[in-house]
Amino acid sequence: MERYTDVLVIGSGLAGLFTALNIDPKYKVIMIAKEHLQNSNSMLAQGGIAAELNNDPILHESHFEDTLKAGSFINDKQAVKYLVDNALVAIETLVKFGAHFDKDEKNQYLLTKEGGHSHKRILHSGGDASGYNTTKSLTDDLLARENIQVIENTIALDLIRSKDGKCAGAFVLENDELHYSIHAKMTVLATGGIGSVYGSTTNDLSATGDGIGMAHRIGARIRDMEFVQFHPTALYLEDSKSRRRFLITEALRGEGATLVNVEEQRFMQKYDPERMELAPRDVVSQAIYREMYDTWTDHVYIDTRHLDPKFLEKRFPTVFKRVKEEGYIMGIDLIPVAPCEHFMCGGVYTDLQGKTTVENLYAVGEVASSGVHGANRLASNSLLECIVFALSASKQMNELLETSKLQSDPKMEVLPQYNYNYKPIRKKIGDYMDEHVGIVRNTKGLTLTKSVLDQISKNLLKSPNLTRHYYETLNIVTTAQLITEAALRREESIGCHLRIE
Numbered sequence: 389m390e391r392y393t394d395v396l397v398i399g400s401g402l403a404g405l406f407t408a409l410n411i412d413p414k415y416k417v418i419m420i421a422k423e424h425l426q427n428s429n430s431m432l433a434q435g436g437i438a439a440e441l442n443n444d445p446i447l448h449e450s451h452f453e454d455t456l457k458a459g460s461f462i463n464d465k466q467a468v469k470y471l472v473d474n475a476l477v478a479i480e481t482l483v484k485f486g487a488h489f490d491k492d493e494k495n496q497y498l499l500t501k502e503g504g505h506s507h508k509r510i511l512h513s514g515g516d517a518s519g520y521n522t523t524k525s526l527t528d529d530l531l532a533r534e535n536i537q538v539i540e541n542t543i544a545l546d547l548i549r550s551k552d553g554k555c556a557g558a559f560v561l562e563n564d565e566l567h568y569s570i571h572a573k574m575t576v577l578a579t580g581g582i583g584s585v586y587g588s589t590t591n592d593l594s595a596t597g598d599g600i601g602m603a604h605r606i607g608a609r610i611r612d613m614e615f616v617q618f619h620p621t622a623l624y625l626e627d628s629k630s631r632r633r634f635l636i637t638e639a640l641r642g643e644g645a646t647l648v649n650v651e652e653q654r655f656m657q658k659y660d661p662e663r664m665e666l667a668p669r670d671v672v673s674q675a676i677y678r679e680m681y682d683t684w685t686d687h688v689y690i691d692t693r694h695l696d697p698k699f700l701e702k703r704f705p706t707v708f709k710r711v712k713e714e715g716y717i718m719g720i721d722l723i724p725v726a727p728c729e730h731f732m733c734g735g736v737y738t739d740l741q742g743k744t745t746v747e748n749l750y751a752v753g754e755v756a757s758s759g760v761h762g763a764n765r766l767a768s769n770s771l772l773e774c775i776v777f778a779l780s781a782s783k784q785m786n787e788l789l790e791t792s793k794l795q796s797d798p799k800m801e802v803l804p805q806y807n808y809n810y811k812p813i814r815k816k817i818g819d820y821m822d823e824h825v826g827i828v829r830n831t832k833g834l835t836l837t838k839s840v841l842d843q844i845s846k847n848l849l850k851s852p853n854l855t856r857h858y859y860e861t862l863n864i865v866t867t868a869q870l871i872t873e874a875a876l877r878r879e880e881s882i883g884c885h886l887r888i889e
């Protein structure tokens with residue numbers, strides 16, 4: 389079987405949905421989702437979308453400066469300016485598609501603050517259900533569009549490379565059995581993050597670095613892979629075996645929560661006396677790491693005991709309910725937290741239109757490295773990055789589709805299908821990444837990890853297997869290798885990348 393389309397969107401998070409919806413309805417779009425349409429990291433986002441909703445140059449400058457400061461000033465300044473200046477139009481388009489954000493009784497948007505922001509500029513929806521609400525409203529729109537076909541339970545295995553080196557669609561596997569090509573004039577990677585590369589993550593566990601793996605195999609430029617962001621406050625549950633960790637939004641600290649160590653001492657004054665708990669994430673995660681080390685524990689606490697439980701329940705309904713299930717009442721109890729993998733700040737290199745270095749291949753959202761994050765992403769800039777660059781990418785594709793043609797037609801070689809169990813390999817990769825390529829890194833640990841990953845990769849490539857689990861494991865190890873190699877190359881500490889020899 390073969391399918392043909394104008395645009396193939398790989399991934400169904402906010403960036404993929406927004407790209408598909410902004411493609412001119414006269415063009416045919418196929419969107420593939422690895423699981424259900426609604427399984428994505430965007431769905432899990434709690435905090436919100438950072439945006440200055442006006443043309444005040446002083447406020448634009450302040451968002452620009454905060455983004456650079458959080459990214460240790462190695463961000464691409466042109467990309468950051470584009471992000472900040474195009475926030476308003478992207479949010480307006482989002483609202484046109486049915487997204488809504490919390491407002492006060494005077495119909496004004498309620499704004500909050502998170503780490504690294506010099507004032508309140510974060511829109512939220514349903515209190516702490518920003519990602520869910522925003523993504524859900526777009527999903528409803530998408531399903532109503534006649535030019536968009538959604539194929540669920542389908543993983544992209546590899547990108548199709550035409551004879552002249554362009555991207556021409558993808559080889560896919562539906563329901564782990566039906567293998568076919570989708571030929572596309574334009575292909576968009578919107579595959580999200582890399583959470584499953586690590587032993588614990590706030591991500592949906594379907595985030596296996598697929599876009600990075602495929603882009604690397606087709607020869608696209610990948611950059612800034614050493615900058616893996618660890619969220620400071622994932623819920624810590626002593627007996628839980630789950631690799632997926634529940635996020636406790638930074639917006640809670642934005643509304644006044646503090647951090648204390650296991651001796652119930654507040655500690656951020658030692659690390660960032662001015663910004664305290666609202667320092668950028670790299671600073672807070674590294675401070676927590678140090679406190680855990682000094683107190684011989686594997687967690688600290690988020691303290692909300694000075695805040696009104698009724699306010700907390702209304703403002704953070706998702707978090708309130710989840711921690712209650714574990715026996716903690718916000719506003720009364722200390723809640724145990726520890727950092728874990730949250731966001732890849734680097735990824736597949738793109739220009740301001742989401743275009744990669746491979747012709748006819750775009751990347752949007754977390755898989756992309758648009759240059760806006762530098763060495764550490766500013767809180768709530770990720771959903772903004774999704775919509776701003778999805779909009780610019782779809783605008784450019786709409787123009788190019790007028791004249792572009794389907795590329796030639798290489799076939800994927802037929803591979804065996806073995807029911808192998810890749811879980812032990814994945815566990816080994818996660819353990820090494822947590823131990824040696826986590827918040828703190830050194831030459832010895834990175835070198836050891838690189839040799840383990842190189843061996844795993846060699847073994848995998850020797851026995852290709854036409855299953856979802858094989859390709860996911862291959863993408864996990866490729867992503868892990870790229871992170872480790874980049875971390876080895878960068879000898880100085882900067883942003884999320886902390887080298888202590």
Ligand code: SIN
Pocket residue numbers: 433434435436636637638639731766767768769770
């Ligand atoms: C959070 O709510 O703390 C996470 C949002 C983000 O990653 O920016």
